[in-house]
Amino acid sequence: MNIVEEYKNRLTTPEGIASQVEPGWVCCADIALGAPYAICDAIGNQAREGKISGVTLHTMLDTRPLPFFSEDCRETLRGVSWFSGERMRKAVNAGFADVMPCYYRDMPSLFTDYVNVDAFLAVVSPMDNHGYFSTGCDGSVSEALIRKAKRIYIQVNKNMPRALAAPVIHVSQVTGLCEVDEDLPVLPKSRPDKISTAIGEIIAAEIPDGATLQLGIGAIPDAVGLALKGKRHLGIHTEMLTDSMVELIECGAVDNSQKPVHRGRTVAAFAFGSKRIYDFINDNPAVEILPVDYVNDPATIAKHPNFVSINAALEVDFYGQVCAESIGMRHVSGTGGQVDYVRGAISARGGKSFIAFPSTAMKGTVSKITPALTTGAIVTTGKNDVDCIVTEYGIAKLRGKTLSQRTRELISIAHPDFRDKLTFAARKQNIII
Numbered sequence: 340m341n342i343v344e345e346y347k348n349r350l351t352t353p354e355g356i357a358s359q360v361e362p363g364w365v366c367c368a369d370i371a372l373g374a375p376y377a378i379c380d381a382i383g384n385q386a387r388e389g390k391i392s393g394v395t396l397h398t399m400l401d402t403r404p405l406p407f408f409s410e411d412c413r414e415t416l417r418g419v420s421w422f423s424g425e426r427m428r429k430a431v432n433a434g435f436a437d438v439m440p441c442y443y444r445d446m447p448s449l450f451t452d453y454v455n456v457d458a459f460l461a462v463v464s465p466m467d468n469h470g471y472f473s474t475g476c477d478g479s480v481s482e483a484l485i486r487k488a489k490r491i492y493i494q495v496n497k498n499m500p501r502a503l504a505a506p507v508i509h510v511s512q513v514t515g516l517c518e519v520d521e522d523l524p525v526l527p528k529s530r531p532d533k534i535s536t537a538i539g540e541i542i543a544a545e546i547p548d549g550a551t552l553q554l555g556i557g558a559i560p561d562a563v564g565l566a567l568k569g570k571r572h573l574g575i576h577t578e579m580l581t582d583s584m585v586e587l588i589e590c591g592a593v594d595n596s597q598k599p600v601h602r603g604r605t606v607a608a609f610a611f612g613s614k615r616i617y618d619f620i621n622d623n624p625a626v627e628i629l630p631v632d633y634v635n636d637p638a639t640i641a642k643h644p645n646f647v648s649i650n651a652a653l654e655v656d657f658y659g660q661v662c663a664e665s666i667g668m669r670h671v672s673g674t675g676g677q678v679d680y681v682r683g684a685i686s687a688r689g690g691k692s693f694i695a696f697p698s699t700a701m702k703g704t705v706s707k708i709t710p711a712l713t714t715g716a717i718v719t720t721g722k723n724d725v726d727c728i729v730t731e732y733g734i735a736k737l738r739g740k741t742l743s744q745r746t747r748e749l750i751s752i753a754h755p756d757f758r759d760k761l762t763f764a765a766r767k768q769n770i771i772i
Contacts, residue, residue, distance in 0.1 A: 342470035345510045356492045356515045357381035364457040367484050368398040371611040373477035375462045375494035376403050377519040386415040401427045402524035408436050422673035431670045443676040444635035447483035459488035464501040471507040475499040476610040478628040482506040490514040498523050500621035505628040526612045531562035534697045537731040539563040549597040551643040553577040553680045555650045559695050574598040578676040580607035585619050600642050608634040635676045640683025646690040648680035656712045657746040659737045661694050661720035668715030681724050692726035698754040706757035708749050710764040746770050
């Protein structure tokens, strides 16, 4: 049988795939664009009609509503979030979804060693002349799930870019496939305000020409990107490829020429942003979308001299403990790759790690620098790993500093309205005299 015949024999509809799913199955999908919403919606409809129950979906960073994280399917379907977006967050906090605590770099091995994967569900680019589908914007955990899954169901979308270095699936490996040519989800572009612009300029001044970058998601990383357009010979090695990075490549600030590994190539575990990114990735040999256990391995990151990582936080205490994934006991997101890049950056020759955030929250009524984390808050980056904390008031360089030195540094970059209160608390705790 040739590949065209194999394709036709496996071709069905999202509903046809959903009808093959059995009660008790554990299904898994990759991050963001990798989740096949048409297939998932069809499974949700089967559940609402009473035709199926007891099906679980493991996935991360939702971009659209998923029935596995929907209240009307809470009795029949179950979602497990490995890193939450808006809807997953609400489902977890409402009690009808679960959370997998983990580092992003460990996800492939956790799936391999601990999760029974009855079906891998994926969005892929159209089949090439050799019978292969590209997982496109997702290197991430796809390769591990392809190996582990008992069955593979794919949603073929002509709008998914063919990433030349991403994991591939051969048609002979596929149990069933459907064609859904819908627009890929896009991430609304953030607009840096005065505070994020100030933070971006502070960080950019610390980044030398020739540095390799990891930028997180949001207004501050975007502001850093804008402030770096005058730099030269920058490189990119990141978990998430964003619009600001593509802008740096197209303006000439990034050429990846100084990277000792993957020289001349932009490396990421996944991509999520605008259509501009997806078009940039398509058939581009200078972009490598690779598995996250390689990309986010601190040992891989540390091979890049002058590596700079930039991530966010919800609050930081006097020890420098960083909470980036919960508000008290309320779930927000997940650990993701922050610790991977903090550890990798500080291990690199000349490397720096920045945790950046506005100095206040709740319209200026709450300081994000605090004597102690909120009760129940999850420590994402520990006190022994943290390097630099940044607000619009400057940089607190914590690595190699004592508790009292760290506290003074942090108070100096807190909002002026809270510095006296923080100083009083530090003295009361005998941290500073």
